[in-house]
Amino acid sequence: MGVIVSYRKEKGKLSNELCYRYYISSAEELARGARQHWQIENGLHWRLDVGFKEDECRIRREGAAPVFAGLRHIAFNQLKAEKSFSKGMPAKQKKAMRSTAYLETVLNA
Known part of the structure; x- marks a missing residue:
């Protein structure tokens, strides 16, 4: 025990x-x-x-916190699935923020 x-x-x-x-x-x-x-x-x-x-994150509206948590998980998984840019997660995030073409690649991963 x-x-x-x-x-x-x-x-x-x-x-x-x-x-x-x-x-x-x-x-x-x-x-x-x-x-x-x-x-x-x-x-x-x-x-x-x-x-x-x-x-x-300070989202307090009714039902919004779980929705945004889910969106963060989806974003994390999409960035992880994208293999054309072999840098770390922070670099992928920055590239997706700066480049619409790369963002489309991430969303289609």
């Missing part, structure tokens, strides 16, 4: 959240599962936050 304790602190909130999750597993499997979960979660979140400034 194992327990994973997570601590969450949000900016602007006075209270913090402490969460306990219990699992029946070997210590090795529990540690591997926790590492894999956070590796995937942090990798995607980091890309969206750095590339699209997702954490800075």
